[in-house]
Amino acid sequence: MADTRLIQSRYRLLDLIGRGGMGEVWRARDESLGRQVAVKCLKPLGPQQDRSFTRVLRERFRREARVAASLQHRGVTVVHDFGESEGVLYLVMELLEGRNLSQLLEDNAQHPLPVPDVVDIAEQVADALGYTHQQGIVHRDLKPANIMRLADGTVKICDFGIARLGHDIGFTSRLTGTGIAMGTPHYMSPEQISGGEVDHRSDLYSLGCVLYEIATGVPPFDQDDAWAVLVGHRDTVPEPPRAHRAELPGFFDRVVLDLLAKKPDARPADAGDLRQRIAVGRTGGRPLLPTTGRVVLAPPVPVPHPAVGEPRLPGWTRGMTTGHKAAGAAPAAAEPADPSAGLTGSWTTGTRTAGIGTGPAAPEPPAVLAGRHSAGLNLARLGHWAEAGEVHRSVAAARERTLGPDHPDTLASRYEVGFTLSRTGHAAEALREFGRVAEGRERVLGPDHPETLAARQETAYVLGQLGRHFEAHQVYAVVLASRERTMGPDHPDTLRCRHNLAFNLSRLGRLEDSYRMAREVAAARTRLLGATHPDTLVTLYEVAYTLGQMDRWAEALQTYREVAAARAAVLGADHPDTLAARYETGISLGRLGRSAEALELYRALTEDRTRVSGPEDPETLRARHGLGVNLGRLARWEEALAEAREVCVLRERVLGPGHPDTLVSRREVAVGLGWLGRWAEALTHYRAVAEARERVLGPGHPDTLAARNDEAHCLEQLGRDAEAVELYRRVASLRARPGTGD
Incomplete structure (x- = not known):
């Protein structure tokens, strides 16, 4: 946008004060009221987005902007206005003078902030959260970069509404598909990591992480990689802040540990409760009796210290790269924008800062x-x-x-x-x-x-x-x-290459070689990493797949079940790898003729996928497809057809009409119609599948030829034998050509 750009004939953009992955922040002048403001312009969607998606985005933006504008509290950034100008969505906010907590830590050479400042910040943020939570608003992405301390000492929380907008629009893609919702790794609650329900207590956990960091100089789980941080949040009891800094008051130590409780019910009841505890601790007054029936002042949490050399987190979390934290090792001038913040990315500014999460100025x-x-x-x-x-x-x-x-x-x-x-x-x-x-x-x-x-x-x-x-x-x-x-035969990279080679051998049809190599890799990984290490389980999953290709379905079923159980124990029941193993277990049951068991498995899997990823997620639709297939195997064709039609419509909308999964569903519709004797309708679908595959894959591709065979069979059922014979001949001719077929 040009420096002289005038938005809605009112807001004149003066100079760019911040830029992030999702847009820009400008210092601007409100020509109507003669005051300076901050204007946050969200990056427009590209032309690849369909109109319905864009319409939903705009409506979501307006709704969340209204929510943000409705918040009136000294501890929340004021949103003055919002709208759309030439396709760009914008928010108009108060222009703040100050530094965010991330910058304050950097200004202090990554040393913790003075104790009185930490307690004051804690009390002010608790007060602001108490107000917003009473309005039914959860921030979802509380972190040091989203908390401002102004020149007069006022503390303000930034980006309410925008965090939720980013989550709903889809800028917060899942962490390697794990179902992790909005958040930044060092400040995420266990329920966010597990993909569970998020309420105001998730904000309290994130606040506990922020307070821990500004009080000690390090986050509660200061690991070197993102997975270790996340597993720390989920599984590891944090050290008391006073273990890092003995001068911290005892009440503050207890408050932070309560905020960092793994279970939401074990945290303070609400932010109002939290503020009262901080105020009582700061002044030395007597606490009021709790109104919730819960103990407000919990005793310190005993922390088992690991033995020397013993890993504090599971070994499989090592070797992955951490996300951004406020007290990172990078110098202040080199801090990258926070990648996990979606629409709440770090906005580079000087001391004059827009009313949103800010970061330090980017160097050359x-x-x-x-x-x-x-x-x-x-x-x-x-x-x-x-x-x-x-x-x-x-x-x-x-x-x-x-x-x-x-x-x-x-x-x-x-x-x-x-x-x-x-x-x-x-x-x-x-x-x-x-x-x-x-x-x-x-x-x-x-x-x-x-x-x-x-x-x-x-x-x-x-x-x-x-x-x-x-x-x-x-x-x-x-x-x-x-x-x-x-590197040697047991190096992790060597084993990874052998695993990939085994996978590729199965795709070449060399199933015995693939099975043998995968078994060898699984044995080596079990010996070196353990039987339940994710890498071991990935290879056992490949062993099961190859067993299925070899029609050894009973062994495949047993192996898939073992993998699913181990993944549930190690990664969690809702982890996508666990759910994937359950899906393949259903395939094996179906192949063994145990369709009733497969049906129940897919019904439960559909419910879990819907809860974790939503009703239109491709993996949810895959589970529903399996459900429909097994309804058909049980001769429940009316139900199977209805399920296939619904899945086909959803896949067409989500994936597109020519996507392979959509075409598989359309074929399933045709199969159901055929079994119900509705061959004329079935022919329409079989032909559409064949034509789509021919356009995308070519006339000689095995999938295209299989679809043409389906079409010929349908013609036979309709008594159109001459057309069927001609089509069979065409398929045979194409299969006979060099380079065609399997």
Whole structure:
């Protein structure tokens, strides 16, 4: 937007004071009232978004903006106005003079804030939350960057409504599909991590994390990777703040530990209760009797200290990259925008700050590029693949200009670009990107360097995505030989390559070889990592899949059940990997003719998927498809047809009419119609499936030929034998051509 841009003939944008992944913040002048304000302009959606989605977005924005504007409390940023100008949604807020808590920690060289300031901030934030919670509003993304301390000492919470808007619009993609809702890793409540119901007590937990950090200088779970942080929130009792800083008052120690209780019911009843406890502790007065029947002043939580060398968190959480925290190791000038904040991203400002979460001013490359690269990694780990790709492309281009195309940092960014492309369905583009990276790393680092091999291995993975399994096999074999030679047979990267090779062998039809290799990898991972390590379970899942391909369904069923039970114990019952194993258990039951059991499994799985991911999530629809298939196997064809029709309509809306899953559902509709003797209607669907597959896959693709066979069979049932014979001949001819068929 130009500096002289006038919004709605009223708000004149003067200068840009902040920019984040979802938009910009401008210092502006309200021409009507003659005052300076902050205008937050949300980044417009691209043309790829359909009109109905955009309409829902605008309505959600208006609704949440009204909520934010309705909040009138000295501890909440004032929203003056909102609207839309030339397709850009905007909020007009008070312009604040001050620093957010993240900046205050950085100003203090990452040392904790003075005790009186910490207690004062705690009391003011509790007061503001007490007010907003009474209005039925939950923030969902409370963190140091969203809490401002003004020049006069007033503390304000920023971005109410916007956090929930980001969640509902979908900018808060699941953390590797785990069902984790809105939040930033260092400040997320256990119920957010588990994908459970979030209420005002989640804000109280996040506040506990914030207070812990500003009081001690470190978050309660100061681990080196995001998964370790999240597992810490979920499973680990935090050390008392006074273990880090003995001068903290005892009442504050107890308050923070109560806020950090794993179960919402064990936290303070509400923010009003919390504020009263802080006020009583600060003044030394006697506490009032609790009105909720709960004990307000809980005793200190005993903390078992781990033995020397003993990991405080499960070993499988190691090796992953952490999300942003206020007291990070990066210097103040190099802090990246918070990748997990969705619409509440860090907004770079000086001392004059808009009424939203703010971050420090971004420096010049190369230091800032390292921070942005890290932000891109965190976006990917939180499931924001498309946004991560945008970040990595930008960083790669900047690094190429400043460092050169073959610099390791440039190639690292290019590698991540390829990774995001492969995870967003752009396999051909990913293949080109990984090819460039592999060649560059070979020139600079050598053919056997681990980073060169990583790029080669991803090349093989993408070749498999493209169905080029023989070429993938050749690349995997070369990489595996190099890894075994340079790293040894038991190195995690060697085992990962062998796992991928086993997977690819099954796609080549070499099922015995695939099964044998997968069993070997599973045994090695069990020995090195443990029987319930997620990597071990991934390989056992592949063993089960290959057993199914070999028609050894009883063994496949047993293995899938073992994997599902272990994942439920280690990852949680609602983890997508656990749910995936349950889905495959249903497939095995169906193949064994145990359709009644499969039906009940899919019914329960559909309920769980709906609760965790929503009724229109592709995995929810996959579970419903399994339910419908087994209704048919039980000859309950009217119910099966109704289920297939509903799933088909939803898949067409969510995935598109030509998506393979949509076509599978449409075929299931045709199957149901056929069993009900409605062959003329069935023909319409069979033909539509065949034509769609021919357009997308080509006339000789096995799936297209199978669809044409379905169409020919339907013609036979209608007595149109000549047309059926002609179609059978065409299918046979196409199958006989070189390069066609399985």
